[in-house]
Amino acid sequence: MAKVLVIGAGGVGSVAVHKMAMNPDIFGEIALASRTKAKCDAIAASVKERTGQTIATYQIDADDVAATTALLNEVTPVLVVNLALPYQDLHIMDACLAAGVNYMDTANYEPIDEAKFEYKWQWAYQERFKEAGLMALLGSGFDPGVTSVFATWLKKHKLDTIRTLDILDCNGGDHGQHFATNFNPEINIREVTAPARHWLNGEWIETPALTIRENFDFEAVGPKNMYLMYHEELESLAHHLPEIERIRFWMTFGDAYITHLTVLQNVGMTRIDPVIYEGKEIIPLQFLKAVLPEPASLGATTKGKTNIGDIATGLKDGVEKTFYIYNICDHEDAYHETGNQAVSYTTGVPAMIGAALMVQGIWKGEGVFNIEQFDPDPYMDMLNKHGLPWQVKELAGPLAF
Numbered sequence: 425m426a427k428v429l430v431i432g433a434g435g436v437g438s439v440a441v442h443k444m445a446m447n448p449d450i451f452g453e454i455a456l457a458s459r460t461k462a463k464c465d466a467i468a469a470s471v472k473e474r475t476g477q478t479i480a481t482y483q484i485d486a487d488d489v490a491a492t493t494a495l496l497n498e499v500t501p502v503l504v505v506n507l508a509l510p511y512q513d514l515h516i517m518d519a520c521l522a523a524g525v526n527y528m529d530t531a532n533y534e535p536i537d538e539a540k541f542e543y544k545w546q547w548a549y550q551e552r553f554k555e556a557g558l559m560a561l562l563g564s565g566f567d568p569g570v571t572s573v574f575a576t577w578l579k580k581h582k583l584d585t586i587r588t589l590d591i592l593d594c595n596g597g598d599h600g601q602h603f604a605t606n607f608n609p610e611i612n613i614r615e616v617t618a619p620a621r622h623w624l625n626g627e628w629i630e631t632p633a634l635t636i637r638e639n640f641d642f643e644a645v646g647p648k649n650m651y652l653m654y655h656e657e658l659e660s661l662a663h664h665l666p667e668i669e670r671i672r673f674w675m676t677f678g679d680a681y682i683t684h685l686t687v688l689q690n691v692g693m694t695r696i697d698p699v700i701y702e703g704k705e706i707i708p709l710q711f712l713k714a715v716l717p718e719p720a721s722l723g724a725t726t727k728g729k730t731n732i733g734d735i736a737t738g739l740k741d742g743v744e745k746t747f748y749i750y751n752i753c754d755h756e757d758a759y760h761e762t763g764n765q766a767v768s769y770t771t772g773v774p775a776m777i778g779a780a781l782m783v784q785g786i787w788k789g790e791g792v793f794n795i796e797q798f799d800p801d802p803y804m805d806m807l808n809k810h811g812l813p814w815q816v817k818e819l820a821g822p823l824a825f
């Protein structure tokens with residue numbers, strides 16, 4: 425039974441730690457560290473109440489590599505599950521190398537002063553992890569994460585080759601707030617306001633943010649507007665599944681969200697460069713984060729469902745076929761089980777599953793890996809068993825748009 429250290433005590437960290445504690449046969453000991461120890465203690469209290477398991481908690485600034493290395497040497501986990509922010513990824517990978525510990529995360533590295541996420545920084549750790557005999561698994565959340573596993577499962581079981589892949593991310597939940605984001609507001613707004621990019625015949629096609637829109641009828645949610653966006657799994661899927669001609673990512677947003685975001689952008693509140701306010705430098709987006717509701721606080725009021733999945737068109741035995749594979753998750757059920765809404769739940773459960781496959785040696789290797797490099801079957805089985813059941817159906821033909 426393995427000892428793991430989770431870093432980051434937000435909504436995703438909370439779900440992952442609750443789900444690990446529900447599987448004590450896999451996770452013998454769980455430690456949780458974050459910048460604010462009181463948040464770790466609150467999660468530990470909830471875990472104790474819901475599962476009877478005890479979680480050790482620690483304060484850490486994960487940007488401090490020496491302090492994080494010392495913590496790893498003290499706790500001696502076999503795996504660090506990084507559920508802090510993308511800015512911490514490289515620092516935590518450095519600490520893992522220094523202490524000889526395996527690594528996993530759910531979001532790829534992004535420099536704090538540039539809204540640009542790319543795998544190149546983390547892929548550059550390949551040789552160092554290999555030489556150290558350690559494994560790093562990148563992106564075991566829902567998207568990235570489950571959506572890439574869905575693609576490899578379709579390729580393994582339903583299609584010989586995939587020609588087009590569309591990832592459709594719908595949050596049909598209502599949190600009752602005028603404007604709030606369902607995961608870290610700073611990361612969410614940086615992602616949504618970045619130019620859209622999709623992969624077409626070996627090239628990236630860039631379009632201005634939130635300008636390409638389609639309406640799609642999501643099961644259990646209904647018709648929603650969804651917008652073409654860039655998302656990090658497009659890069660790794662294009663790299664690892666080079667046969668795919670076109671890969672696109674779509675996310676739904678309500679009109680109120682788009683209106684608020686447009687105003688915030690127009691007045692400069694989403695800027696990530698420093699401005700002087702009363703003689704002090706502040707970053708407008710970080711200030712905005714401070715006044716918006718914490719995603720972890722939205723659980724109690726959020727109602728509705730998420731529906732996230734992939735539509736893939738390709739050939740099977742020479743005949744073109746299209747499959748839709750997706751999961752529907754209910755916000756209130758997720759809250760009832762772990763005290764967090766479905767966006768945290770749909771990320772925290774796959775984080776637990778990725779960690780479980782690593783610590784049991786079911787997924788193993790030396791170096792830095794994306795999730796689509798492994799056999800999807802054990803992951804898909806665990807999704808069904810641990811709260812994110814999926815469905816697959818054949819569609820009459822490819823998407824009309």
Ligand code: NDP
Pocket residue numbers: 431432433434435436437457458459460463484485486487507508509510512530531563564565566567568569606607608609611719720767770771
């Ligand atoms: P939150 O902002 O709710 O939580 C982040 C946590 O990390 C907070 O507890 C925060 O501490 C802590 N943290 C921040 N900086 C540091 C630091 N330097 N050292 C130690 N701890 C730190 O975010 P979420 O839980 O919503 O998201 C967590 C991660 O999951 C993010 O990387 C996000 O991008 C990713 N994600 C991935 C998804 C996927 O499907 N792949 C979907 C949704 C999220 P404090 O409380 O003090 O601020």
